[in-house]
Amino acid sequence: MKPKHAGQPTLYDPNFNNEVDDYLTTTGKEQTSLPTVEGFAIYLGVTRKTIYNWAKVYPEFLHTVEKILTIQAKQLIDDGIYGGKEVNAVIVKLLLQANHGMKERNDVTTDDKPIPLLGGISKSKDEQI
16 A cells, blocks of 8 residues: 655654754854754755654654754844844844744733723814813
């Protein structure tokens, strides 16, 4: 019986979990290279989609991906706060929002819903606000 999805089997190797540390030594501010899942995929010679597929199937590899994202978030935060002129704050903000679920809060007391400007008060031509 043929498998449903014919094609090349994945090249996953449990040793990839150890290779993340070697990859991370190639990244950082000094190398002007942000640690990314895409960078790790290139390092391993696979696609980003393959990395995410492995993370779904192999729990230990999910931890490896989370390690990259955690170090990335720390670098973005540090660079955004202490980085100086060469850091683009808009890019840092976008990456933190897209990759790490961080966002600006409108108002924590209203569950991020906008606050009505006049609190629902309306003004007729005879009333003053």
